[in-house]
Amino acid sequence: MTAPAAPTPLIFVTGGVVSSLGKGIAAASLAAILEARGLSVTMMKLDPYINVDPGTMSPFQHGEVYVTDDGAETDLDLGHYERFVNMRLSGKNSITTGKIYDSVIRNERRGDYLGGTVQVIPHITDEIKARIDEATIGHDVALVEIGGTVGDIESLPFLEAIRQIRIERGAHNAMFIHLTLVPYIAAAGELKTKPTQHSVKDLRTIGIQPDVLICRSERPLPEGERRKIALFTNVPERAVISAIDLDNIHKIPMWLHRQDLDQIVVEQLRLESKAKPADLSAWNAVVDASEHPIDEVTIGIVGKYVDHKDAYKSVGEALKHGGIRQRTRVTLKWLESEDVEREGAEKALADLDGILVPGGFGDRGFEGKVLTAKFAREHDVPYFGICYGMQAAVVDAARNLAGFAGANSTENDRATPHPVIGLITEWRTSTGDVERRSEDSDLGGTMRLGLQDQRVKPGTRAHALYGKDVVGERHRHRYEFNNHYRVPLEDVGLVFSAKSADDTLVEMIEWPNHPWFVACQAHPEFLSTPRSGHPLFVGFIRAAREYKHGGKLLEEAA
Template sequence: MGKILGEYGYRTTAVKIDPYINYDAGTLRPTEHGEVWVTDDGGEIDQDLGNYERFLGLDLPRHNNLTTGQIYHTVIERERRGEYLGQTVQPIPHITDEIKRRIQEAGEGFDIVLIEIGGTVGDYENEPFLFAVKGMEREIGEEHFLFVLITYLPVPSHVGEMKTKPTQQATRMLSEHGIFPDFIVCRAEKDIDEVRKKKIQIGANVPTDHIISAPDMKTIYDIPLTLESENLGKKMLRKLGLNPRDNPDWAHWEQLVRRSREPINQIKVAMVGKYIEIGDFQLTDSYISVNQSLVHAGVAWDTRVDITWIDGNKFEKGELSLDYLDEFSGIIVPGAFGGGGAEGVMMAIRHARENNIPFLGLCYGLQLAVVEFARNVAGIEEATSEEFEDDSEWKVVCIQETQREVLEENRFGGSMRLGAYAAVLKKNTRVLELYEQSGRLREDEQRIHQLVENSHEAFRVGQLMLDRDKVVLERHRHRYE
């Protein structure tokens, strides 16, 4: 929806509301909640914000994500400072007022704000947020506000009929909060028919042309085109009393979608990680931003990137042969924490190095690449990372000094150095060449950094950019593409 409104000339931003008590998503297990999205200003956010950025073309700040934990934390801090002047601080109005303040703050400088309240209609934890947005509608005027219900229409396999009852129940429960959807977007396996639309219209009192079909698509990037096929953008603007500022031009977007659907080329990439399997299922959302980066790169080169997710433990346990990796065009090891499962991942990294398979290590993957190189090339057989063994004398990757006190006090939440930072890249390196080709260099932000000498004289890796906070390593002569 934000992409569509942007095509009509309106500067649109998005706010994601997560009703959990956690302050942010930083301490949530990827296998439970999916990947943590890190914003440019260092926020640790629900992965949905990453999708917002990809569609809107914006770098959204951390304050565009609200959690119950943040709201209560702010209100309690203000109460402790005496800012409420002796009032009895309560969910209404103090909590709901803070919710409204945060939403208004996020919307400054934009024409339209999309507010997503996460969870399911009927969740108790959503009550304050529903009350707050209903209050905002009253305060700014209903002509400047509209409600969209995203609902799912299941097709039970033993029945074979699309069911509308969950949608009808959702609208009924919303009405108990004084919220009546202006639009209902219906997620389903296939397009909803007129019979189903009529049922929803009667039960929800929503015009049939405001009941929008959103069937399963090959890619999420098909969705704006599907919604626009029912003129959702114009209908939303009409409800808000706005006229289109621009005529949407979907030609470039359609080309990107065509490339993602029907690419000329195809490659296979192995993603070797820790947070891959949970029970009998694979949770690829644990690395969704890496996944989407590969999709985007593939579209740019008119290439489909087939990603195979591999749990590194399978190599260590002998459940999977390392030779299996030979059929891939490249191997990526994404982020993770802790020593569990690290040996299997390092086996994959060693195989990539010894067999000249293009390799990219991100964060945790870079750590393990350094440890693997130290063990098997530099001859430091007991090389490790301080993250895995803090008492080892053969640590080739060490914890930042600024983090030691944090870890000693078990302050894990909100303690990492995160976000976008300027970096200095060494000349005549592949990584510098790649950034130059993509136009991502900003020389005005470059600073000179002192290289840190490794304590083990026998161990040297090609250092492209290295200071106490930032590391990029490149192994010379190793095939990259």
């Protein structure tokens, strides 16, 4: 009989003083160093909000919804994790308070607790611990980020659960890293350590003593402040790590490595026998390409949440990755699609080397996206449409080339005479007729989520970019191209360059006589990393360079 696998050593990352200090980036950077030392690493996020997942949360409040291979809608920090570490996460790696309580309540309804009183301790904390084990088993080490800020009432069950884990498993199987703020007071000309001291005090009142402090500040911690923090927080001076504001997030793994953070972890968790010297050459290459560009382009992102750029976090990162792969600095110009409607495309979209229209939901600003696709098509500006950006390009083609006046998506106009975009249930019927959606239909009934294969048509730009006949991309959308309009749009020159594996759904379109006009229904930004990029983003940035230089590329570095 095979013995059960031993629990994975765990590193818990908490935050204090204020939110948005960068726990996710810090945790991902440490994970990248540990991976560079030959360790098998995984990560997970524990979020204290009661929503089951971020899928229905406003982008203005929560930012991007990141989608994993298995179709889980997760926190955007999972995007940081996958971009920094060579791993593919799943829904198990993203846990919310809502998921935990939902599971416990279902257990209680089934009678699993034998009629006992269901309480936060032990039932909620036991469920949290079980979820952590389920997501991390089988790895050399796992990093678990606790969302929120120490002192918030919402995160107390998570903190209690990780306190119990440390007691049950010991310091060599579970350690705590606490990220805090050390503010600089310009009037006094001093870094202030008191907020960090109080944050650690709050942790200690609930039974958690940090093993490592990562102190975020505008400038490096002087030795005096480092010693003071160590003295008042009971943390070894060596384990007080300075985290300054850097101009490039890809420098963070090297910065933390120079302060021996990974060695502290390896020693405490007794991983010396598995860990080798860190090889950060790939990260050094990323930084070098970023800081020594041979070219620069300006890309306009035309969306509806541009005042809250975290809503397009992966898109912005993937564009920069596409530049890194060819030593090109990518400057992002964020444009409201409603401004395109008000000002006109000629004015709003001037002086751009390329235009990207990202995903979205709802009718606000959609006409601006259609105008953007039309402008790019007519002026030979490189265009990259993602999800809603593909649908906008289809609407443009239907209205302005195929002669379908009033063509639209049924998401925005249920009475449109030409529903070129709609729910599958609206156009896939036994008779071939278009069937209208009822007012009370389930909004999520046709949502496509997660990694799905698609067949790429040989001879197309898409096939040249991918270099493959079949590729997998992650999806997050409800509405699809209406197949009843395939032939009329093909007749005006639109090429359907990729379809679903069963040939029933349109996955990609392109204009063959355009310098670079490609749009896809999936979200390729979720599979882009700084070390490898993504073929579509690399190709798009190359096209933007060609457009900027009149069809010629500057010589690329070897």
